[in-house]
Amino acid sequence: MVTKKSAARTNQDAVGQGGELHQFGHTGLTTNHGTPISDNQNSLRFGARGPTLLEDFVLREKIFHFDHERIPERIVHARGTGAHGYFECTQAIPELTQACVFQKEGHRVPVFCRFSTVAGSKGSKDTPRDVRGFAVKFYTEQGNWDLVGNNMPVFFIQDAIKFPDLVHAVKPEADRGFPQAASAHDTFWDFVSLMPESLHTVMWLMSDRALPRSFRMMQGFGVHTFRFVNAKGKSHFVKFHWKPKQGLQSTLWDEAVKISGADSDYLRRDLYEAIQSGAFPEWELGVQVFDQEWADKQDYDVLDATKLIPEESVPVKIVGRMVLDRYPDNFFAETEQVAFLPSNIIPGIDFTDDPLLQGRLFSYLDTQKSRLGTVNFHQIPINAPRCPFSNMQRDGMMQTHVPKGRATYEPNSLDEAGEPAGPRAQAHGFRSFPSTVDDGVKLRVRAESFADHYSQARLFYRSQTEVEQEHLIAGLVFELSKVQLNHVRVRVLSHMRVIDEDLAKRAAQGLGLDLPPPAKPARKPVDMTPSKALSILAQKTPVAGRMLGILVTDGADKGLLEMLLTGAQEAGVAVKLIAPQVGGVTLSDGTQLAADEKIAGAPSVLFDAVALLLTQEQASKLCNNKAAVDFVADAYGHLKAIGHNGAAQPLLDRAGVSVDKGVFVIKTGDDLLGKVASRFWERRHQVDGMA
Ligand code: HDD
Numbered sequence: 001m002v003t004k005k006s007a008a009r010t011n012q013d014a015v016g017q018g019g020e021l022h023q024f025g026h027t028g029l030t031t032n033h034g035t036p037i038s039d040n041q042n043s044l045r046f047g048a049r050g051p052t053l054l055e056d057f058v059l060r061e062k063i064f065h066f067d068h069e070r071i072p073e074r075i076v077h078a079r080g081t082g083a084h085g086y087f088e089c090t091q092a093i094p095e096l097t098q099a100c101v102f103q104k105e106g107h108r109v110p111v112f113c114r115f116s117t118v119a120g121s122k123g124s125k126d127t128p129r130d131v132r133g134f135a136v137k138f139y140t141e142q143g144n145w146d147l148v149g150n151n152m153p154v155f156f157i158q159d160a161i162k163f164p165d166l167v168h169a170v171k172p173e174a175d176r177g178f179p180q181a182a183s184a185h186d187t188f189w190d191f192v193s194l195m196p197e198s199l200h201t202v203m204w205l206m207s208d209r210a211l212p213r214s215f216r217m218m219q220g221f222g223v224h225t226f227r228f229v230n231a232k233g234k235s236h237f238v239k240f241h242w243k244p245k246q247g248l249q250s251t252l253w254d255e256a257v258k259i260s261g262a263d264s265d266y267l268r269r270d271l272y273e274a275i276q277s278g279a280f281p282e283w284e285l286g287v288q289v290f291d292q293e294w295a296d297k298q299d300y301d302v303l304d305a306t307k308l309i310p311e312e313s314v315p316v317k318i319v320g321r322m323v324l325d326r327y328p329d330n331f332f333a334e335t336e337q338v339a340f341l342p343s344n345i346i347p348g349i350d351f352t353d354d355p356l357l358q359g360r361l362f363s364y365l366d367t368q369k370s371r372l373g374t375v376n377f378h379q380i381p382i383n384a385p386r387c388p389f390s391n392m393q394r395d396g397m398m399q400t401h402v403p404k405g406r407a408t409y410e411p412n413s414l415d416e417a418g419e420p421a422g423p424r425a426q427a428h429g430f431r432s433f434p435s436t437v438d439d440g441v442k443l444r445v446r447a448e449s450f451a452d453h454y455s456q457a458r459l460f461y462r463s464q465t466e467v468e469q470e471h472l473i474a475g476l477v478f479e480l481s482k483v484q485l486n487h488v489r490v491r492v493l494s495h496m497r498v499i500d501e502d503l504a505k506r507a508a509q510g511l512g513l514d515l516p517p518p519a520k521p522a523r524k525p526v527d528m529t530p531s532k533a534l535s536i537l538a539q540k541t542p543v544a545g546r547m548l549g550i551l552v553t554d555g556a557d558k559g560l561l562e563m564l565l566t567g568a569q570e571a572g573v574a575v576k577l578i579a580p581q582v583g584g585v586t587l588s589d590g591t592q593l594a595a596d597e598k599i600a601g602a603p604s605v606l607f608d609a610v611a612l613l614l615t616q617e618q619a620s621k622l623c624n625n626k627a628a629v630d631f632v633a634d635a636y637g638h639l640k641a642i643g644h645n646g647a648a649q650p651l652l653d654r655a656g657v658s659v660d661k662g663v664f665v666i667k668t669g670d671d672l673l674g675k676v677a678s679r680f681w682e683r684r685h686q687v688d689g690m691a
Pocket of ligand 1: 076077
């Protein structure tokens with residue numbers, strides 16, 4: 001439906017910045033060229049049952065535009081979702097950087113943030129085992145700064161020249177076109193096992209980090225080492241970290257598999273619903289700052305993107321916060337057309353010689369031309385800077401600016417004749433940091449300081465809790481069981497032996513294979529001190545932002561339900577009511593209550609914890625409802641809190657639930673709400689295979 005508002009906006013956008021706008025007040029349906037349309041239901045034909053006429057410009061324009069609605073999807077990170085918000089400086093750091101966003105506490109700039117999976121195509125699911133993209137565009141007064149990161153602090157390769165190989169290896173296999181959005185196949189494991197530099201990131205990929213419960217509950221990392229440069233020209237190295245206020249949380253593998261069947265849009269819906277309900281997700285921005293002297297003392301090279309800097313070695317200093325408070329008005333115009341460029345940088349921040357970063361500086365600009373079709377993609381509203389911008393670049397497809405005058409070159413002296421001379425370079429403009437290079441020899445080589453591929457893979461594994469190690473090994477065993485080439489499995493195991501002998505042994509056991517001899521590392525790994533910051537389960541996680549599923553039937557106790565609803569609201573926990581039918585139920589006092597979902601459409605994998613408010617009669621009836629039995633059995637199997645009203649016991653029995661700390665009769669709202677973010681790990685021994 002075309003509303004007055006959207007019609008007016010179409011006119012405005014068609015003219016764009018700098019153009020003249022002549023509004024004649026169209027408010028109804030028109031063609032793209034403004035001709036009013038009288039009939040949008042019927043094409044123009046000769047007689048009521050006769051042929052359609054070529055003359056029908058309304059039909060032809062409509063179909064022509066429709067035929068071209070799709071643009072090439074991103075080669076990686078095709079499936080994503082985004083939101084608008086703001087970044088606020090909470091700790092000014094002018095001594096470190098002159099970047100305008102960090103000069104004054106309380107200073108805010110708008111941002112657009114896009115989260116994504118990496119390997120899957122645009123129509124794939126939200127919850128595969130995968131790295132997640134975490135890209136933020138800051139619209140600053142000094143131009144756009146894009147921090148194009150991931151939810152893992154390290155990357156698979158050290159040099160951008162290997163990126164096409166990595167992506168080809170993980171994407172669906174070339175001859176058969178599958179598997180979609182999955183690393184569990186021959187070509188991926190073949191490649192990574194031949195490229196030991198990938199092993200550290202492979203550990204992250206096998207861990208719970210690759211199965212985030214929500215985009216709102218994952219960290220973000222700039223990955224590379226960047227530079228801060230202050231007003232005096234002094235430089236420090238910096239790594240960027242996003243830390244979610246919502247805490248960290250992942251799904252279990254069995255849960256992720258079932259979520260992808262129940263709701264392939266799970267993560268994007270989660271973000272949408274949170275923002276629409278006013279529960280705006282928030283992250284702190286932290287920086288790890290260090291200098292060359294410190295960098296020179298490390299066993300690893302800070303320019304190597306397969307390495308992280310443990311927070312215990314260089315603490316993360318919090319300097320700002322990002323709040324996402326507005327979902328886009330239009331998915332295509334904003335989320336799809338947003339173009340992130342690591343080369344979008346502002347004075348006060350600079351690149352380093354990290355060879356992966358250097359390659360990215362080329363790739364993103366290039367890809368936007370192929371995706372968005374024009375060198376003028378920066379004029380699309382979501383990409384345009386919010387500060388004035390002006391230069392001598394001209395023309396090109398889809399030019400929407402209408403610059404005036406003759407000043408299309410520089411230098412010029414047109415001003416001496418009273419004509420506009422156009423923009424000039426600015427004294428305070430961006431200046432690259434005058435870094436020195438090691439030597440002047442032109443070579444295709446990898447620095448010796450990039451040679452250790454195992455120490456940090458070991459650090460990561462050993463920094464995980466026991467439960468997380470179990471998950472990592474299960475992930476590895478699952479993926480290698482999907483690999484069909486035995487020599488590839490064996491090669492992976494040989495690397496695991498170098499990373500950690502116990503890890504290798506348990507993986508080999510899971511696969512039913514003998515342990516091969518260990519791989520021969522180019523450089524002997526060192527034992528680094530385990531880092532708590534690398535574990536998800538070692539962190540505290542709040543209940544606010546979680547989702548409780550309440551299963552209700554006719555006759556459910558209204559008082560108990562109200563207590564839960566009030567408690568949830570106070571705790572910032574979202575609630576969905578699930579009933580045998582979406583039309584709802586009649587509560588104990590006769591009140592009619594509409595449901596959000598029918599049981600079969602809302603399995604418990606979609607919730608962090610569940611409550612069962614049933615009458616005994618209804619509970620017995622639900623014992624014959626497979627979706628209801630699975631609802632309870634899965635919540636139990638996925639180690640979630642199950643609060644119930646006692647009368648639900650027949651259904652609990654039918655689902656094979658035994659009482660433990662996480663299965664209880666609700667007496668106060670806090671009984672359950674305090675446990676919404678918890679998993680009852682000790683239960684995993686009872687439900688082997690699901691957790
Ligand atoms: Fe990349 C997209 C993150 C290495 C080439 N990348 C893309 C996106 C994210 C990242 C989050 C999606 C942006 C969006 O939401 O639109 N990429 C990373 C990180 C890397 C990395 C954290 C390593 C530290 N990427 C990387 C390399 C290359 C690329 C080494 C090429 C040499 N990446 C691309 C790309 C994409 C992209 C092909 C696809 C769509 C796009 O750029 O806009 O150019």
